[in-house]
Amino acid sequence: MNIPAIPSSLLLSVPVPDIDLLDGQKLPSVGFGCYQAKNAFKSVSAALRVGYRYIDTARVYKNEEIVGKTIEAASSSGIARSDIYVTTKVNARSIR
Numbered sequence: 001m002n003i004p005a006i007p008s009s010l011l012l013s014v015p016v017p018d019i020d021l022l023d024g025q026k027l028p029s030v031g032f033g034c035y036q037a038k039n040a041f042k043s044v045s046a047a048l049r050v051g052y053r054y055i056d057t058a059r060v061y062k063n064e065e066i067v068g069k070t071i072e073a074a075s076s077s078g079i080a081r082s083d084i085y086v087t088t089k090v091n092a093r094s095i096r
Contacts, residue, residue, distance in 0.1 A: 016051075027085055028054040034063050044070040048079055058089040 018026035031054030032047035034040055040063040044055060048070070057067045067086070075081040 028052075030054065031056045031085075031087070034058075034061055034067055036061070037063060040066045041070050041073075045074065048074045048084070053083050054085045054087070056087045059094065060089070060091055064088060 016028050016030045019029050021027055030052075032044065032052040034044060034055065034057040037043045044067055047055070055067060055071070057064050071081065071084055071086065074084070
């Protein structure tokens with residue numbers, strides 16, 4: 001699965017400030033949420049193409065696997081995996 005290029009006019013043109021984490025990493029302060037994404041591969045691919053580097057998902061959304069595959073495809077299309085942050089949430093009832 002390749003992620004096609006997108007015109008530069010559609011790329012994020014406003015710099016997004018980072019949040020400095022205690023370990024020295026920088027987390028983008030604006031992320032792309034996957035809640036109710038009808039086609040998670042297409043929407044996350046588009047988000048990555050336009051410049052999002054912080055992806056938020058959750059177990060209850062039932063799209064974590066396709067989000068992972070999308071990130072893998074993005075990595076093979078030139079977006080460094082190390083530049084992408086992913087957060088997820090686990091329902092408290094799932095924890096024992």
